[in-house]
Amino acid sequence: MRRITARFVLRGLDGLRRLVLRATGAAATAGREDFTEAELRDLVAANTVLDGEERRLIDEVLAAGTHYVRELMVPRTEVVFLDARLSLEEALTLVRGARHSRFPVTDGSHDDVVGFVHLRDLLLRPAGDPCVHVGDLAREIKRLPGSKRVLPALSEMRRERHHLAVVMDEYGGTAGIVTLEDLLEELVGEIHDEYDAAPEPVPAAGAVEVDGLLNLSDFAERVGLALPAGPYETVAGFLMARLGKVPVTGDEVRLDGWLLTVRALDGRRVSRVALTRPAR
Known part of the structure; x- marks a missing residue:
């Protein structure tokens, strides 16, 4: 830090x-x-x-103060949701290896989040505890509109002692989740612990590869290329908008002498993007 x-x-x-x-x-x-x-x-x-x-x-x-919660959230496609009807053993199998320690609990749909559970809630159960399903352990969860500014959201979560919030889209559905740490990092920079993956090095020349979910500001800081603003928050979103279609592996976009190439997909989402720096 x-x-x-x-x-x-x-x-x-x-x-x-x-x-x-x-x-x-x-x-x-x-x-x-x-x-x-x-x-x-x-x-x-x-x-x-x-x-x-x-x-x-x-x-x-x-x-x-100019950024929105939706720019920092983990999108719903990347969130591990736990159905309230899951047994504790089934839930532990699903969250094993997950990078987060808090998981939204749903009631049949990702748009119906009824609370969240902490990993220690699943692991540390007292002898004779009657809880058998995830829903029995669910705690109250905070909800934030994706259009809320970062600073008010940070102040609100800190004041109410919430560490996790569901980010809602304009239709009332679940857009993703955001943590107190996500918001704090927007102010003070990345906070790394022993469980974080090492940051990807950016070579002085040649090609570099980044995660498609990297948001625009982090991408500009890491790579040195500012992508134009548009109806998207991530590198993957920029590529989809610029291509005008669902990207496939090998699709290319040129911008200011740079070449952005779709390297890998996760379902229909661009998961890895290769960039070739312009010749100096």
Whole structure:
């Protein structure tokens, strides 16, 4: 995890305006309650007390304020759902090897999420415990619209002590899930633990391969190529929109001298994309 100043992170969680005003020494009651993003940036630029790390963190908080929950969520096609009628033994078989420790519980449909269970709920059962089905262990789950901004969502989940939320689409269906860690990483950068896969190296030249689910901002940061905005959130979505069809292995898209090639599919979704850098 990147080195951060704890007091600035906490202020960011409690509200972007309060963070910047306090950091720059400006009084929130000095005749104004609302500031535009441009004015907040001017306050930061004019302040001589903040060090480089604090300026970077505030800048990332401001940037995160423009992003939506749907941009950070794990899409439903990648989520391990557990039916409420599953036995605990069946559930353990399904979640074995999963990267997440919390799993949404459904009642017959992925659009009918009734709660969630933690892995330890399945593993650590006291002797004589009467629970036999996943639904018996389900805890209350938070719901967030995909159109909610990252900062309000982070503050809300932290205040209500939720670590997992179901992301809802505009039709009331399940679009995916998002964790408190996903939202926090948007502010402070990737938080790696011993269970995370090692980040994919990006060579200085030649070809590189990335996951099709990589979102646009992470893709630009990792590869150095900014994909145009559109009705999509991921590299896979960009390729589908640019091709105008469901991609197949070997499909290619050229952009600014780069060549993006569909390397592998997971069902109908692009799972791996190869990129060839332009000649220098």
